[in-house]
Amino acid sequence: MPEPDPAHLIDLSDVGRTYDDGPAALSGLTLRVRRGEALAVLGRSGSGKSTLLNLLAGLDRPSTGRVTVDGLRVDRLSEAACAKYRRSHVGMVFQFFNLLDDLTVLDNVLLPAQLAGADRTAAAARAAELLDRLGIARHARAHPGRLSGGERQRVAVARALMNRPPLLLADEPTGALDSASGADVRELLRELNAEGQTIVLVTHDLALAEACATRTIELLDGRIARDVAAVTR
Amino acid sequence: MSGALGRVVRAGVGRRRTQTAVMVLTTLLSVAAAVLALGLLVVSSAPFDRAFARQHGAHLTVEFDGSAVTRDRLAATARAPGVAETAGPFALVSVRLRGEGPVPPGFEPPPLTVVGRSSADGPVDAVSLNEGRWVRSAGEIVLEARALPPGLVLGDRVTSGTAELTVVGIASTAGASADAWVVPDGLPALAGARQPAFQMLYRLTAAATRAEVAAGREAVAAAVPADAVAGTQSYLDVREAAQEDRGAFVPFVAAFALLGLAMSVLVISVVVSGAVSAATRRIGILKSVGFTPSQIGRAYVAQALLPGSVGAVLGVALGNALSVPLMAEVAAAYGTGIEPIPLWVDLVVPAAALAVVAVTAFGPALRAARLPTATALRVGPAAGGARGRRIRGLLGRLPLPRPVTLGLAAPFARPARSVTTAAAVTFGALAVTFAVGLGNTLVAVKADGDPNRGGDVTVRTVAPPEPGEQLPGKPADPVAVAAATAALPGTGSVYRTTRTQIGVAGLKGGAPLVAYEGDTAGSRHTMVAGRWFEAPGEAVAPTRFLRATGLRVGESVALSEQGRTVRVRLVGEVFDLGGNGMVLRTAAASVASLDPRYMPAVFFVTVAPGTDSAAYAERLNTAVSPLGARAAVTEVGKSSVILAMQALIVMLTVMLVVVACLGVFNTVVLDTRDRVRDLGVCKALGMTPRQAVAQVLTSVAGIGLVAGVVGVPLGVGLHSWVMPAMGRAVGTTIPPADIDVYGAPLLALLAVAGMVIATAGALLPAGRAARTSTAHALRAE
Ligand SMILES: Nc1ncnc2c1ncn2[C@@H]1O[C@H](COP(=O)(O)OP(=O)(O)OP(=O)(O)O)[C@@H](O)[C@H]1O
């Protein structure tokens, strides 16, 4: 068993994932991601990008291989331990926001802290800080249904960052946004990474990958077809 | 399009397997409970009238002196004015029948009216057979159910003088025309040297009032020679006697039946409307491919009716199956023949249930179908939207773990569904509360309603002998028994009772009197009002005695025996369900001057503290056996009526609770399906499986709480309303102590019942929700 690697946050080793009898969604995938990296994952539809993110988030388990994040063998965690791992290590942003429409913006952002049983005042302070930072403080008491797509994605990002996770996962964060809002989110992710946030970003959007990724891989039929470090940033 | 419609329906039924199963089960149980409840309600409402009508009972039964009138002359009475139909003449004789076993001394079997009749059927008084068959030859006898000596079963032999008969059937006649029947040829053997009498059974053109029946009697009497009429019986008197004890079931069956019906309707509507509103998106898709709103309405009605019909048919079968043993008990309790559940109940209940299904399905389906297609398509899994947001927001502020506050807020997203489910569970809690109280009261009433039972050990001075033993010539000497009992170590206090019939001023035929001797403090019994007798000259009487004599507690009554008279003061109304509620009780000293002729005595011994009753009873028995007495631990009596009621209570309660659980189960299944994405999001944010279960369970906790807080007081209220009615129906006042059976711990326990029902219903879907794949849930866009 390899020693926990302080430089690499993510260590995937020979990971495969097969659904039922279908072809492998991922196979023989070995990938290491350094702390502070922003990795963009490109690839055609069905190439295994979301599968990869799910494995990193502990939402899915590999059929073969090892998934290690921050020294934790994510593939071996129990359901409950997975949930706790997500609370402390992972923030997720989705294409369709996945905000709870029943809760206010503030309550959505507070949710991860509340699930973790965090101190109320500390959580409130952190939420206020994030809302302020992301420019959505004035919508705190509104319900997500009232917000524009770009604003909703900001709420989702704020929620993802609530517990200060070492890893931010984003699946097509600009996929449902118009170009202006997309640029907005792109800028936000770039800033976050500049502050040291490790990001794994799945996208079709080459502009997004170029703008904020420090490294780009391309998946093809569940394998890494290309792995390039960004030339400039 | 109808082919397409059929395919849509079939696919819908097949796809939603849980939904379909719940629908089948709910209609099954609801229909079964409703069939049972309504069937019992119908059968037990005016059981006498129903049985009498069904048997075409005789309005007027006349016995003629066999030597004063001819058969032809009797047959001619059919043409008497006012007579509609007749049966007879049948030969009739009054005999005392003995069973096979030995008979205790002093015991004389009651005289029974035996009628020679070749067929149970007839235009009047079509006797119904409960067991066995009708008599075919001399040497066979059919007994009326109420005249059945205890312990006698089909196939036993009975004797009267030299005649020996086999019991081939047990029958009942609502009009009480006879106690037993033999074939006409069999009667002479029973009559011996006596001239048999004749019986004629009449139905009258008008028989609603006593005057009308009396007019019929006059007309019949006028058609025969003077003095030919030996005795007459009006069905109105039979009815009055029959209705005294039988009404106990009615109020409680009615209460339960109504509960069952209300719950059935509620749960069916929750399940069906839930199924339809869960399908809003599917409806949108159907519309977008060209279905019209009315086609969609029909499709969803059909989709609900398919499993509904299966459940309804099975439910009718189950209800009827369950009713078989129950109806036998009810028949025994009412003293009527076994009645099947009426056919119309088997038709009306499922039809009504399916109508409820259709109506509750059509409304939401049509509403969904009228929704603009785009909206319907957009209303995704997380429908519910803006409703109750303020309350949900406030609940979120509660200082409780987030999964709990999320769960508490959930019912406000679908207020209508939550309210209906809460109502169903409230009915469930109400039913449980009512049933528990009813059971407790029945047990208490049974224990308290028999003043003839007392002490730890009972000694009878007349005892049926063991097999092979000689019959004692006379009862044991009470003085010797008393001495033997007093001499035995372990004896605490002893009192003895003896029975006699005594004249009571203003009461035709007098009343039974139980006289107490010895340490009568130990004989004290549950009182409805007043107190137990203490000083000489004091007596207690049950409710019906007081009503019959018009006396009140505190007044005195004159008792007489062969010209001797004594006055006793009534100091209390005793709770006594036995002896037709007419038994007067007093100290023997109070009536000593009457010098009544007592029956054999019974001793009641309370053992000294620390003495084992069973061992003591055995020692006492050894001591008193040589004297001809028998000692045994005081028996706790069983009553078939109470057993039947308890069986019914358990059966209906279980069904209603399961239906309530199914209602909750369904609601939670729908809610978690609605919230599958929300739950997936929460899990992605780090909600553990345990937190997910907690959230789902707390989402029904409110429902359970409401059910407990509302249902339990309602159940207590219903109980305190139904019990006195039951008492009144059997002509007694039930002592308050037997009605007030809910202690604080029991109430607390019952209040939890709603929560338990709700949680039990939610457990399965909660576990399933916790296990669903998050990745999958999040993909469900
Ligand atoms: N739960 C599942 N069950 C069965 N097959 C699945 C499941 N999830 C994904 N797959 C299959 O695995 C393969 C990879 O899917 P994945 O969602 O990772 O693709 P993707 O690269 O994210 O595609 P897209 O760009 O369309 O989101 C696909 O062939 C998909 O059908």
Ligand SMILES: [Mg+2]
């Ligand atoms: Mg994807």
